[in-house]
Amino acid sequence: MFNFFYNSNLFIWIEKIINFINSIFFVLLISALSFALIFSPPDYLQGDSVRIMYVHVPAAWIGLASFSCIGILSILNFIFKIKNLTIITKSIAPLGLMFTCLAIVTGSIWGQPTWGTFWAWDARITSMVILAFFYFIYIAIHKLISDEDKAIKFSSIIAALGLINIPIIKFSVEWWSTLHQPASIKITGTSTIHSSMLMPLLLMFSVLILYCALIFLMKYKTEIIRIKKKNLKRL
């Protein structure tokens, strides 16, 4: 059953999807950026600096979502030992680290004109830095431990532990008094962000998700090639 990635069919499909995303990505990126940077209105209070939000918020969402994926898949992998899940989580991790760092850096740049400081050790920001550390440790384990079974075991436990951090990040702004403002977009109830600004935000989010899919598939492909190479050497 798990032989399917030795099948070149999967390879051809990945190749096709990568080409498709490549063909539409830049058009979508430019239109989303022009909505975010030009057509959307400035904020009544913050003026034009609100535009950093269109990168900051999607980056933070993707950082959190990637780690949730890695955590859940790692738990399944730890219990059921499915080789394919290892490749998937290994391919998501660098993306998640990049977007988490992007969220921290853009947040810092946004903090200077609005709050008056680049950095504050409040609960939201600190927990976000801890998330970046978890990503870093996860990637480092896979890079440094050459024994693959051991690496999977340790990295899965780290990912499962990091999963505890996710609700802490999400609710940090409600549980404790922080400098960071509470969430504007709520799953239940009305959002406190005007629709003319929500639309470019969701557009940017979908473009960045598409970017994630692109990089993920490329990385996934490389990992499969690496496994194939290893097996050939053994033969």
Next chain:
Amino acid sequence: MLPKKVKKRASLLAITLLVSAIGIFFILQSLNKNILYFKSPTDIKNNQNINFDKKIRVGGMVKKNSLIIKEEEIKFIITDFNNELNISFSGTVPNLFSEEKGVVAEGKLQDKTFFIADRILAKHDENYMPPELKDMMKKNAK
């Protein structure tokens, strides 16, 4: 049914997660006061043993009509709608600092009602809207 090894691994992971989640819960519980980025005026009023030499952060809303800007000095009152605290500050304030907006002040308490700040941070809320809409809302409110 699942093989015995799978069950063993699952229970091992579940126990590890449960124990560490409870551990983190208790750590956060005991750190609770330190995690708070700022204290509210009510916290300061209720706190019996305040260290007046230590730098602290206080936060709340700038009270309406309380902002007095003199040369070299800005005075205002922050409120959490129960208690109030007088703040004095000299220096530059962030752009978003204004009346009826959130603010965090860093500095030292002189007594329980007077605070000298050496840094002011603006705290903004979760509302985002275009300026035209805000004007419309103001007109409707009148």
